[in-house]
Amino acid sequence: MNKINVAKASLPPIDDYLDEIRDMWESRWLTNMGTKHKELEKGLVDYLQVKNIALFTNGHLALESAIEALDLSGEVITTPFTFASTTHAIVRQGLKAVFCDINYEDYTIDTDLIEELITEETSAIIPVHVYGNVCNLDKIEKIAKKHKLKVIYDAAHAFGVEVNGCGIGNYGDASMFSFHATKVFNTIEGGAVTFADKKLGERLNLIKNFGISGPETVELVGTNAKMSEFQAAMGLCNLKYVNTDIEKRKLVKEGYDEHLAKVKGIKVLKKQEGVKSNYAYYPILIDGYKKDREEIYRELQEQGINTRKYFSPLITKMNPYKDIYDYKLTPVASHVADRILCLPIYPDIEDYVFTTIREVIS
């Protein structure tokens, strides 16, 4: 029996992709903001309903570049309940990550705890839309305004999410999206930053291409984080199917909910008011159930189903950070990380997954 994983990369029909890349054998334009790149930018600005976008070779470098482009300094407030990338991006840009706890409702940053962490050194907040759950946008905006802080959202999980009809990429100074193979929308590897201020776009585009501004001019110490034409072509193909994919993910979520929402000691995600979800993840919190997380994880693995403990261990328990930070200072994040389990969710999931999960968690 094939192992079932928590995610399964979406691929277009192979002929779609071959048709999309065929003209590159003529043009020989393989990277450096060619026609596929431009088309994908346009397609994504429309799809995400944002003002501007800059594409990157992956989400992590998109986030690092956004931090650099916004000239952040000193301390950045973020959460430890996220993928290592969020904190690594802050630290690799020479800044100090300051960890705020999450709330037990939707696992995003607890906005009641942000202000007490602000010091003279604080330059920004980098909250994460965990599992596609939307952060408390209004409160974050208020705090940022009051203390003159920049806000960059890690929206890696939130592709296509809308709040009262508004694309999630319109909030804060910038939002980072990931188009990694395992995400709702993929360009194999890939990512983007969305933003309102055109000037920020100029800086992002310089940063991702060595700071090159013309044939004989280099403006700044840039890096190489460009999305290639092959990645962009995959994006153009996948974009045609992403709405159908999200509809299918919704059915998987409803299939799980039907059973799991009734099981005592299992907490499933609640629908957020006014939010159109992308059903990127299906986390369950095993809190007060007769089996613990490790038992469920093991039993499902024995049945060929690989679940994932996103996000465990917490960032503050990882080797580069564990001696600098105290994970006990974010008790909710700690509690959740010890009990969370993400179940497989992807379009056209096998019925076997449902029946097995019903047996193991009954």
Ligand SMILES: *Cc1c(COP(=O)(O)O)cnc(C)c1O
């Ligand atoms: C996937 C992910 C990233 C990194 O994106 P890549 O495209 O893999 O570089 C950052 N933050 C979160 C929360 C993610 O899930």
